Amino acid sequence: MAGRRARERKARTRRRIIGWSIALVVVAAIAIGAAWALPRVLDRFSGPEDYAGPGSGEVIVQVQSGQNGSDVAATLVEQDVIASAEAFTDILVADPSIQLHPGAYRLAQQMSAQGALDAILDPANRAELRVTVPEGYVLRQVFERLERDLGIPQADFTQAAGDLTQFDLPADALSLEGWLFPATYTFDDGVTAVQVLQAMIARQQQALDAAGVAVEDRQRVLTFASLVQREARLPDDFGRVARVFQNRLDIGMRLQSDATVAYGTGNLHVVTTTREEREDTTNPYNTYANDGLPVGPIGAPGDTAIQAALEPTPGDWLYFVTVNPETGETVFSATYEAHNVAVAQFQQWLRDNPGWGG
Structure with missing residues (x-):
């Protein structure tokens, strides 16, 4: 009898121990689950991760x-x-x-x-970059200005300009010369050389559209306008310079522009050119030795030059010469004799102001 009671007490003790163990396991499982789920529940109710402050x-x-x-x-x-x-x-x-x-x-x-x-x-x-390209600038000068103000290497522009297929140009365009409209541009930081050039060409297309220039005439108009841009100094002279060139074209007379010769030689800083340069028939921009307009633009013409090329001022002039390079004073003449008088005036100015013209 005593033995049976002892066995029953042992059994009851084992059952209590097992029950306590199971309870402990359940409590531990609940604690572990809560530890895993609680942060996620809190995250759900606290919203997405976010920094505090202005950074x-x-x-x-x-x-x-x-x-x-x-x-x-x-x-x-x-x-x-x-x-x-x-x-x-x-x-x-x-x-x-x-x-x-x-x-x-x-x-x-x-x-x-x-x-x-x-x-x-x-x-x-807004992180913006601003650049102003002056009228009359040639490609080399444009690229220098773009590098200075936009921080994009000139080499990037030169490389981009070598592939004309990526730009909206007519079939007879030889290069980007004349197609980069002179104006002030604003670009976002990170803009590429191609994007800059595309924007400038689009602006030139806009100017030509506004002037009513047909697509097939655009290269010729820009070439003509670029001569006017480089030769005219004062606003009132643009139409007269265009008239001189148009009158010469109409009668088959060579344009004889020192600006075109200088462009072909690369000596853009000169006022006059040498006899050897003017007689050089290998220079395709030499309008002393070659008939008609040069093979392409010699710079970037603006709205005034484009309009002058389309609507020259009425007149019978065949000659002009800037007699005072400092002020831009220019004399227009209908006869060679009158022109020679103006040339003598210019030559005297050069003698009085050594260092100009070379």
């Missing part, structure tokens, strides 16, 4: 044309501007009226999503 440093973020909010958010995450894409897109979803515009923007790293969005929407944060 630090500076990074240029490019918003490309055609990108949606998710694309922009991914770029911001990639450049460590925001902590998560969700923090950014949630704001956009909540306010569908928000519009993101293409461009380059100066932002900080590790900004809040709202701060990053506010910065993109603020025009003051």
